[in-house]
Amino acid sequence: MLGRTANGLYWMFRYIERAENGARLIDAGLRMSLTRSASTEGDWDGVLQSAGVRELYDEVHDTLTSADAIDFLLRDRANPSSVMSCIEAGRHNARMVRTALTRETWEATNECWIEMRALLAKKARPADMPEIIDAIKRRAGLIRGAFHGTMLRNEIFNFSRIGTFIERADNTARILDVKYYVLLPAVSAVGSSMDNVQWESILRSVSAHRAYGWVYDAELRPANIADFLISNGRMPRSLAYCYEKIVSNLGYLAREYGERHAAHETAEQTLESLRNRSIDDIMDQGLHEYLEEFISHNNRLGQEITDGYRFYH
Amino acid sequence: MVKNKGTTPLAFDEMINADSSPRQPYSTYHQWYASQDRNRLIAKSKEAENIFRKTGITFAVYGHADSSEKLIPFDLIPRIISGREWRRLAQGIEQRVIALNAFLDDIYHKQEIIRAGRIPRELIEKNDAFLPQMIGFRPPGGVYTHIVGTDIVRTGEDQFYVLEDNARTPSGVSYMLENRETMMQMFPELFHENRVRPVENYPYLLRQSLSSLAPPGCTGKPRVAVLTPGIYNSAFYEHAFLADMMGVELVEGSDLRVIDGKVKMRTTRGYEAIDVLYRRVDDDFLDPLTFRPDSALGIPGIMDVYRAGNITIANAPGTGISDDKAIYSYMPEIVEFYTGRKPLLENVPTWRCSEPQSLKYVLEHLEELVVKEVHGSGGYGMLVGPTANKRERAAFAEKLKERPGNYIAQPTLSLSTVPILVNKGIAPRHVDLRPYVLVSDKVQIIPGGLTRVALKEGSLVVNSSQGGGTKDTWVLED
Numbered sequence: 001m002l003g004r005t006a007n008g009l010y011w012m013f014r015y016i017e018r019a020e021n022g023a024r025l026i027d028a029g030l031r032m033s034l035t036r037s038a039s040t041e042g043d044w045d046g047v048l049q050s051a052g053v054r055e056l057y058d059e060v061h062d063t064l065t066s067a068d069a070i071d072f073l074l075r076d077r078a079n080p081s082s083v084m085s086c087i088e089a090g091r092h093n094a095r096m097v098r099t100a101l102t103r104e105t106w107e108a109t110n111e112c113w114i115e116m117r118a119l120l121a122k123k124a125r126p127a128d129m130p131e132i133i134d135a136i137k138r139r140a141g142l143i144r145g146a147f148h149g150t151m152l153r154n155e156i157f158n159f160s161r162i163g164t165f166i167e168r169a170d171n172t173a174r175i176l177d178v179k180y181y182v183l184l185p186a187v188s189a190v191g192s193s194m195d196n197v198q199w200e201s202i203l204r205s206v207s208a209h210r211a212y213g214w215v216y217d218a219e220l221r222p223a224n225i226a227d228f229l230i231s232n233g234r235m236p237r238s239l240a241y242c243y244e245k246i247v248s249n250l251g252y253l254a255r256e257y258g259e260r261h262a263a264h265e266t267a268e269q270t271l272e273s274l275r276n277r278s279i280d281d282i283m284d285q286g287l288h289e290y291l292e293e294f295i296s297h298n299n300r301l302g303q304e305i306t307d308g309y310r311f312y313h
Numbered sequence: 314m315v316k317n318k319g320t321t322p323l324a325f326d327e328m329i330n331a332d333s334s335p336r337q338p339y340s341t342y343h344q345w346y347a348s349q350d351r352n353r354l355i356a357k358s359k360e361a362e363n364i365f366r367k368t369g370i371t372f373a374v375y376g377h378a379d380s381s382e383k384l385i386p387f388d389l390i391p392r393i394i395s396g397r398e399w400r401r402l403a404q405g406i407e408q409r410v411i412a413l414n415a416f417l418d419d420i421y422h423k424q425e426i427i428r429a430g431r432i433p434r435e436l437i438e439k440n441d442a443f444l445p446q447m448i449g450f451r452p453p454g455g456v457y458t459h460i461v462g463t464d465i466v467r468t469g470e471d472q473f474y475v476l477e478d479n480a481r482t483p484s485g486v487s488y489m490l491e492n493r494e495t496m497m498q499m500f501p502e503l504f505h506e507n508r509v510r511p512v513e514n515y516p517y518l519l520r521q522s523l524s525s526l527a528p529p530g531c532t533g534k535p536r537v538a539v540l541t542p543g544i545y546n547s548a549f550y551e552h553a554f555l556a557d558m559m560g561v562e563l564v565e566g567s568d569l570r571v572i573d574g575k576v577k578m579r580t581t582r583g584y585e586a587i588d589v590l591y592r593r594v595d596d597d598f599l600d601p602l603t604f605r606p607d608s609a610l611g612i613p614g615i616m617d618v619y620r621a622g623n624i625t626i627a628n629a630p631g632t633g634i635s636d637d638k639a640i641y642s643y644m645p646e647i648v649e650f651y652t653g654r655k656p657l658l659e660n661v662p663t664w665r666c667s668e669p670q671s672l673k674y675v676l677e678h679l680e681e682l683v684v685k686e687v688h689g690s691g692g693y694g695m696l697v698g699p700t701a702n703k704r705e706r707a708a709f710a711e712k713l714k715e716r717p718g719n720y721i722a723q724p725t726l727s728l729s730t731v732p733i734l735v736n737k738g739i740a741p742r743h744v745d746l747r748p749y750v751l752v753s754d755k756v757q758i759i760p761g762g763l764t765r766v767a768l769k770e771g772s773l774v775v776n777s778s779q780g781g782g783t784k785d786t787w788v789l790e791d
Contacts, residue, residue: 002562
């Protein structure tokens with residue numbers, strides 16, 4: 001396969017993942033503002049940070065309002081990580097690697113772009129938000145479904161999956177990192193309604209607020225939330241789960257190509273540490289430091305994959 | 314009861330006779346059409362548009378933004394050709410394509426046709442499409458033009474003319490395939506009632522044909538790739554589509570490099586050699602070391618690899634000399650010279666204004682002729698006599714007298730019509746036809762092709778850039 005095609009697949013799936021996660025973040029932000037009586041600008045500040053675009057926002061806007069924040073996250077082309085920018089970039093990559101995709105996967109991606117372009121042509125009214133968020137999730141789900149149902153399990157599949165999980169791990173780590181302080185035992189007054197809202201919003205931004213209750217007690221506890229999102233190998237947006245997938249897909253590539261790269265080593269080490277370190281240990285050592293290091297390792301892994309498999313564009 | 318409204322009285326309609334009865338190839342279809350609910354057809358028409366949009370069958374209007382992707386309008390009334398009509402056409406096309414390849418081989422070797430005095434030397438040697446780099450070189454299998462799209466127009470029951478021989482990089486074949494796919498999806502019953510010859514195996518035949526012409530140095534299964542100028546090219550969809558359907562790599566110039574005398578592509582495992590390159594990039598841009606030095610689309614050094622016999626380029630560089638406008642008027646002589654027989658398909662009568670007798674005739678009949686610049690294209694510097702006014706004709710006559718050698722003239726043909734679906738029912742519109750031909754050790758003509766249709770009433774311009782549309786083209790078994 002061309003290094004350019006592998007690169008295109010990897011980024012196509014990173015962007016689609018990012019678009020979907022962006023929609024979740026907005027959803028969590030909206031939910032938070034519904035459960036509050038006071039001003040909600042502070043919440044949007046956190047959401048913008050989780051999306052990694054807080055500084056960019058300030059370059060475009062003078063003040064932080066929820067309407068501007070939502071528009072910035074949803075459809076502003078000046079924000080390369082806005083949902084619409086991501087869908088456009090994902091579709092652009094898909095068009096470039098069209099020959100590597102099944103017709104179903106391409107059409108699902110193209111139709112996603114067609115629908116979202118129409119739906120996000122104008123600034124969204126608050127009343128339209130549920131429909132829009134729903135449409136993004138549904139479209140992303142259709143792409144995923146077409147992809148899983150029709151693609152051959154070969155190198156094309158592996159590069160796509162690696163893109164998805166590098167992006168997802170990054171997103172989950174960021175969400176946790178922005179809110180890490182509300183998870184610290186010293187700061188949180190256990191059980192206060194303020195904390196509950198914050199905790200729930202973390203779970204909601206990874207669509208895990210229901211699943212949490214199945215695994216842990218119904219009561220929200222910071223250590224459990226951190227454990228769920230970091231170490232729980234059954235939670236599909238946790239760091240451990242993402243790395244299991246990255247390692248297994250890299251493993252298929254190593255077997256098919258008959259060679260290993262630095263990326264294999266890095267990914268396996270990260271997975272080891274995710275499996276072996278207890279959440280208490282992580283919390284004791286410093287959650288923020290841990291997440292910062294994780295994000296930087298995750299970026300390095302992306303670069304090692306790019307180098308090892310000769311990506312270019 | 315089906316009526317063709319507003320028929321141009323002079324044009325031959327392929328579906329409906331003057332007495333309103335259907336012509337024979339359309340009889341089954343016509344019956345089906347008469348039983349259809351008009352609103353259902355209009356709804357189907359919208360459905361077709363959605364299919365095309367979702368599939369991404371678009372052509373880019375030059376520029377960047379994705380929003381400028383346009384659809385070519387599709388009309389759901391098929392253009393139907395009987396088996397008997399097709400056999401005649403196919404024989405004529407085959408003869409012409411054989412002559413084109415023989416001509417190219419001759420022009421780049423002994424030039425016997427020039428020595429025999431059948432065509433003037435300067436016509437070849439002063440022509441930009443003639444590539445001196447090809448002199449004395451014979452491509453693998455002796456095939457120069459592997460993929461040909463012969464443009465054909467019809468003016469009567471038995472009257473077909475070749476309008477152009479596209480021997481460089483003819484496009485549009487993806488529309489032939491997608492139009493058929495769409496018709497079969499929307500109207501499966503029609504394909505039970507009519508015995509339509511299949512076109513779907515084109516990608517398979519193309520791959521087979523390309524593979525069979527791999528360079529002699531290639532051992533094992535030839536590695537084929539499609540070379541595209543890139544995602545912003547107007548025909549990118551087609552390039553991706555063909556690569557996809559053939560199951561081969563789609564590459565750009567920047568993916569390729571000449572290493573150790575081979576053309577290789579940058580893969581996830583390192584560099585890997587390509588044996589056959591189906592290029593959709595013009596000659597000029599193919600190799601910056603040989604042709605345009607500013608080309609970013611090509612592969613530096615590919616011509617050396619080609620001449621060393623380590624890659625097959627389809628179509629071969631330099632095939633443009635055979636489909637040039639200046640050469641066109643000599644096609645009857647060319648066909649006869651190489652096949653020893655009169656051409657089975659007619660050329661549009663062409664006056665070469667360089668010849669005094671012809672110039673005299675053209676000047677006397679300007680109001681009924683189309684006068685074109687020999688090297689012009691895209692409709693520039695051309696006079697359409699019947700629609701020009703007196704002053705324009707007079708001004709053009711002066712230019713003609715000044716440089717007669719720069720012009721050719723042809724009669725305006727009354728192109729045949731096929732009905733299209735309009736709000737009030739159906740209405741006749743002018744059409745042309747581009748069948749696709751594959752040349753390897755044999756000549757294969759795909760039974761069908763691309764029918765382009767002028768959507769504006771009375772218009773003769775079928776080009777998609779000027780608002781033309783397309784139709785599915787059926788060749789019947791009979």
